[in-house]
Amino acid sequence: MKRRLRMGMVGGGKDAFIGATHRWAARMGDEVELVCGSFSSSRRKSMESGADLGLDPDRVYGTYREMFKTEAKLPPDKRMDFVVIVTPNNMHYPISMAALDAGFSVVCDKPMTVTLDEAQNLARKVKSCGLLFCLTHNYAGAPMVKEARAMIARGELGRIRRVVAEYPQGWLATREETSGCKQAVWRTNPKRAGLSCCMGDIGSHAAHLAEYVTGDEIAEVCADLSTFVRGRQLDDDGSVLLRFREGARGVLWASQVAAGEENNLRIRVYGEKGSIEWAQMEPNTLVVRWHGKPTECRRAAMPYLSESARNASRLPPGHPEGYLEAFANVYTNFFRALRDHAEGKKIDETVYDYPAVRDGIRVASFIESVVRSSKSHKEKWIPLAD
Secondary structure (H helix, E strand, C coil): CCCCCEEEECCCCCCCHHHHHHHHHHCCCCCCCEEECCCCHHHHHHHHHHCCCCCCCHHHHCCHHHHHHHHHHHHCCCCCCEEEEEEEEEEHHHHHHHHHHCCEEEEEECCCCCCHHHHHHHHHHHHHCCCCEEEEEEHHHHHHHHHHHHHHHHHCCEEEEEEEEEEEECCCCCCHHHCCCCHHHCCCCHHHCCCCHHHHHHHHHHHHHHHHHHHCEEEEEEEEEECCCCCCCCCCCCEEEEEEEECCEEEEEEECCCCCCCCCCEEEECCCCCCEEEEEECCCCEEEEEEEEEEEEEEEECCCCCHHHHHHHCCCCCCCCCCCCCHHHHHHHHHHHHHHHHHHCCHHHHHHCCCCCHHHHHHHHHHHHHHHHHHCCCCCCEECCC
């Protein structure tokens, strides 16, 4: 399939940060065109957003169900190939299920669902319908994250002993949800965000990164969540002790009240022979420290990197790449799978290297176990369920 892929979108209308981010990232490789959308729960706002994006008014819909029903009836050379879901968390599950029922593969912003039961049910649906599902944990697309993963997979650091992941932000240090900030309003509302604000929103990124880089899974958590801003309904800070299946121990800290912090996601992994450190605010560098040898600073796009890291580098060495390029790499890998799927090939997401339903189950399980551990006065170490 040589043509551009046809993309639809649910959510992501006017003034929505993540919707625009997805559109930029998806288009970066010049493989896709946005052809339709239901951009808001308000029909008027959806139509206005579609007009701003230059879409045919007949392909802009008032509801996602109307969109799926109408698009499914269009001839194959007109209808969308897949849909991107960029709504508040509580709508990810019903929209994903409806899209799959209508015969459309899905790209969904994280989290996949707000409960583990929903995640498991969605995974069964994806398996039974034979369509594709991509979950945009975008930091997994960064070239130097892939280099770290490759190094650990090759055993260069030896047996992994310690993982330290953190994601501090400061934007919710005051009660932004009462000041008209739409992003804060839904993230702090349990009816729309789910069980957790801070740990669900950004701690989930740190947890996914820890599993992706190490190639190991978190087996148990011991958590302490806090709500520092008075009147807030969900957590805005949290610390979690981690136990991994292969024996490593870890610490994960996430905060949205760390005053002065921006988006300071970083990870350190310590093995028997050496360690790695990566920070998303300096994404083109991977620091490698060896026991008894000089420290290395590996840089994106250099010829000495692993194949996966080189393939994820879009520009020559020294040209900054970051958040959007990593996001685009997730889309690029998914597009490759989508094209192969259209030709009847069997798809293994791990080969194509994009986050999928398994990742969504892992994150849902992590969030539920963290919340349960923090609330319990008797059980502190809580296993993650599949």
